[in-house]
Amino acid sequence: MGQYKVQVIRDLCIGAASCVAIAPKAFQLDNEAKAITLPTIGEESDQVLLDAAKSCPVAAIIITDQSGNQVYPA
Ligand code: SF4
Structure with a gap:
């Protein structure tokens, strides 16, 4: 988790959609072809979420930890 x-x-x-390919339980494209997060995002590991964020060609995925510190982009 x-x-x-x-x-x-x-x-x-x-x-x-590289985020969707890497973390299909976390991301989906909506009807505007923009990524949204899914209710099942908690089923993806932190490492997979990080990999998905790193795969985004435009760095549109921001990851923060439990304390609110930004993990990615660093
Ligand atoms: S641009 Fe980034 S956030 Fe949007 S679908 Fe692609 S990988 Fe995901």
Whole structure:
């Protein structure tokens, strides 16, 4: 179970869907082809969420830890 909090910056997202490929329980594209987070996001590990964020070509996925510190982008 992951502890990281994830936010997608919709204005940045270009629908590349690499986050969906890496973490399908965490991300999905909506009808505007922008990534949204899913209720099942807690089933993905922190490492997978981090990998998904790193895979985003436009760094639209922001990850913070339990204390609110930004983990990625660093
Ligand atoms: S990888 Fe980035 S640009 Fe692609 S869908 Fe996910 S958030 Fe959007």
